[in-house]
Amino acid sequence: MDTVTLSKQNRLFWLGRYAERVYTTTQYMMKQYDHLIDGGTVDYGTFCQKMGIPCVYDSGDDFCRRYLFDSLSPYSVRSSVEAMLGNGMVLRETITSPTLAYLQMAHTAMELAAHSEAPGVELQWVLDDIMAFRGSFDDSVEVETARNITKAGGMVERISLMLRLDWQLERLDRELQKLMNRLYKTDLTPEKDALDVITRRAVGGEDIDRVLLLNSVEGLFRV
Amino acid sequence: MNDLIRHAQQINQQLARYGVKFGIYKNGEFHERLFPFDAIPRVITAREWDSLEKGLIQRVNALNLFLKDVYGEKRIIADGVVPEDFVYRSPGYLPQCEGIVPVKGVYSHISGIDLVKGKDGVWYILEDNLRIPSGASYPLIARELCRRCSPDTFRHNGVLDNRNYGQLLRRTMDSVNTGGINVVFTPGRYNAAYFEHSYLAEQAGAVLAEAGDLYVRDSVLYYRSTQGDQRVGAVYRRVSDEYMDPLTFEASSLIGIPNLMAAYRAGNVAVLNAFGNGVADDKGIYYFVPKMIRYYLKEEPILCNAPTYLPFYEEDRKYVLDHMDTLVIKDVAEAGGYGVVFGSKLTCEQLSDLRNTILAQPRRFIAQEAIDFQDLPIMEGEEQVERKADLRAFVLSGADETVVWPSGLTRFSRNPDSFIVNSSQGGGFKDTWILSR
Numbered sequence: 001m002d003t004v005t006l007s008k009q010n011r012l013f014w015l016g017r018y019a020e021r022v023y024t025t026t027q028y029m030m031k032q033y034d035h036l037i038d039g040g041t042v043d044y045g046t047f048c049q050k051m052g053i054p055c056v057y058d059s060g061d062d063f064c065r066r067y068l069f070d071s072l073s074p075y076s077v078r079s080s081v082e083a084m085l086g087n088g089m090v091l092r093e094t095i096t097s098p099t100l101a102y103l104q105m106a107h108t109a110m111e112l113a114a115h116s117e118a119p120g121v122e123l124q125w126v127l128d129d130i131m132a133f134r135g136s137f138d139d140s141v142e143v144e145t146a147r148n149i150t151k152a153g154g155m156v157e158r159i160s161l162m163l164r165l166d167w168q169l170e171r172l173d174r175e176l177q178k179l180m181n182r183l184y185k186t187d188l189t190p191e192k193d194a195l196d197v198i199t200r201r202a203v204g205g206e207d208i209d210r211v212l213l214l215n216s217v218e219g220l221f222r223v
Numbered sequence: 224m225n226d227l228i229r230h231a232q233q234i235n236q237q238l239a240r241y242g243v244k245f246g247i248y249k250n251g252e253f254h255e256r257l258f259p260f261d262a263i264p265r266v267i268t269a270r271e272w273d274s275l276e277k278g279l280i281q282r283v284n285a286l287n288l289f290l291k292d293v294y295g296e297k298r299i300i301a302d303g304v305v306p307e308d309f310v311y312r313s314p315g316y317l318p319q320c321e322g323i324v325p326v327k328g329v330y331s332h333i334s335g336i337d338l339v340k341g342k343d344g345v346w347y348i349l350e351d352n353l354r355i356p357s358g359a360s361y362p363l364i365a366r367e368l369c370r371r372c373s374p375d376t377f378r379h380n381g382v383l384d385n386r387n388y389g390q391l392l393r394r395t396m397d398s399v400n401t402g403g404i405n406v407v408f409t410p411g412r413y414n415a416a417y418f419e420h421s422y423l424a425e426q427a428g429a430v431l432a433e434a435g436d437l438y439v440r441d442s443v444l445y446y447r448s449t450q451g452d453q454r455v456g457a458v459y460r461r462v463s464d465e466y467m468d469p470l471t472f473e474a475s476s477l478i479g480i481p482n483l484m485a486a487y488r489a490g491n492v493a494v495l496n497a498f499g500n501g502v503a504d505d506k507g508i509y510y511f512v513p514k515m516i517r518y519y520l521k522e523e524p525i526l527c528n529a530p531t532y533l534p535f536y537e538e539d540r541k542y543v544l545d546h547m548d549t550l551v552i553k554d555v556a557e558a559g560g561y562g563v564v565f566g567s568k569l570t571c572e573q574l575s576d577l578r579n580t581i582l583a584q585p586r587r588f589i590a591q592e593a594i595d596f597q598d599l600p601i602m603e604g605e606e607q608v609e610r611k612a613d614l615r616a617f618v619l620s621g622a623d624e625t626v627v628w629p630s631g632l633t634r635f636s637r638n639p640d641s642f643i644v645n646s647s648q649g650g651g652f653k654d655t656w657i658l659s660r
Contacts, residue, residue: 004448004449004450005432005436005446005447005448005449006447006449007433007435007436007447008436009449086412089242089412089417089421090411090412090421090431092421092422092424092425092431093407093421093424093425093429093430093431096425097241097364097422097425100241100242101240101241101242104239104240104241104242105240108239108240145449187449
């Protein structure tokens with residue numbers, strides 16, 4: 001049995017956002033790690049600027065380590081994993097124990113990665129577990145609205161990261177259209193001005209200023 | 224059994240996978256820990272269980288009658304069976320509950336009765352938990368995972384399936400539901416037993432709710448939902464009495480539901496367990512439970528209390544003061560393994576201090592003979608060692624029946640010198656097998 005409360009809406013939405021944040025930033029950081037193997041450099045200053053987080057890192061190595069694993073930093077991927085699991089834990093009876101277990105496994109894998117000298121394998125497990133979570137979530141959650149809220153949260157996060165990091169922008173229009181389609185399957189009420197901007201880009205193909213588009217995506221829902 | 228032990232590591236990995244944890248606060252910080260699991264189960268034969276089951280039902284039925292009486296006619300006090308001092312001075316007695324009869328007259332819907340088995344083979348009741356006893360979720364999920372890791376063990380041992388706890392809980396809630404949804408009410412993510420709250424909500428098909436999700440209007444409890452507000456018919460609350468309604472109890476509580484007491488008083492919602500049950504599981508009242516059984520049911524108690532003395536009575540006080548070095552002294556206001564003192568472990572000075580405290584506040588303490596209870600084997604690394612263990616049996620009382628869950632939480636001390644088995648003090652848990660033969 002399940003019913004979606006207003007507080008549950010919020011958690012479902014942020015579960016989707018954090019799961020996507022962990023997934024995308026882990027992928028991104030694995031590429032940075034790989035780059036360091038060949039003696040490459042990481043432009044972490046620009047990364048921090050684009051993400052809007054304080055640049056407190058000393059070197060590329062320090063950035064790769066601490067942005068991923070610093071448990072005291074609210075901006076680290078590890079903290080995002082905590083937040084993802086935290087939102088999942090309070091939704092157990094909605095998402096079911098078997099689905100929650102994948103979040104728990106991703107959390108365990110991230111803890112192992114944090115204590116590993118070569119964390120690439122464990123980080124791959126984090127990605128695997130999030131993919132498994134998504135499949136299980138889709139299969140187990142009976143309330144369609146709940147499924148759509150979490151998916152909408154994931155889409156908002158993905159588009160936000162694309163715009164911030166200029167990452168996979170070739171997929172941007174497709175992701176915006178997916179978000180528009182998903183929007184109407186949730187109980188969430190979008191902000192009108194933000195929706196107008198996104199519609200102009202997604203449906204009308206209008207060239208919208210990146211910052212305006214980012215702010216509109218971030219401000220689409222007040223949850 | 225050896226197969227199960229061989230798979231112990233796998234089972235513990237599975238428990239970690241499902242996040243089987245409990246929380247503790249240390250130095251003001253919240254930490255979550257995996258609940259240590261030992262693969263060797265406690266085994267109870269069908270014959271032994273038959274007697275335990277009857278005794279537990281008898282005891283809980285008497286306790287329910289006591290609660291109804293003590294907040295109603297008070298016959299047991301008038302007849303001099305239980306002194307009024309032990310009722311009205313109990314911190315669990317709530318005058319706000321006077322005259323209120325909960326839906327269908329059930330007070331303790333989910334009772335956790337703690338027992339130990341003595342070396343003489345006799346089961347002794349250690350205490351009754353009638354407020355919000357926790358722990359059923361751990362053996363429930365552990366059984367599922369043990370079966371997964373070692374199916375042969377269960378194919379060959381004739382163990383009663385215990386995975387029906389969710390259905391039993393649901394049946395209990397449905398039987399007192401006043402018309403509406405079933406809700407498990409939790410104080411939130413940072414409660415020590417949050418895993419259990421969310422897991423039982425899932426298993427019982429109930430909605431998990433926190434303070435902001437529920438409200439009372441016109442003496443009816445509602446759940447705020449995006450599909451419109453829904454009436455709540457039964458709420459299995461995992462929040463202590465004093466925090467449940469800031470307009471009736473602790474005014475500063477932020478985790479309660481204002482006016483819940485009005486809905487409860489009007490009979491518009493069943494609250495599991497009822498408010499004010501603490502008066503019946505007070506350590507001082509424990510002494511009187513066999514008398515309650517005789518008084519209300521006209522039966523002889525099937526299960527024994529541990530030999531208990533009340534310093535409140537002059538004769539008992541004299542005995543306690545003369546034998547303090549061999550008795551277990553319990554502060555009736557404490558719980559969770561706290562406030563329990565073994566006289567044999569106190570220095571002369573500490574004994575003297577305790578003696579003075581007992582003389583000054585005799586109602587505050589009970590004293591029990593230290594039961595020489597059976598140790599259970601646990602695995603410590605590759606080695607099998609013996610440790611103290613108890614059993615919490617779960618008894619569910621609905622409108623029409625009282626049943627005992629054919630399992631229970633067996634907790635053990637990991638410290639070889641300790642009798643304290645509570646998870647908050649480092650204890651672990653085992654599965655409890657009830658055999659079909």
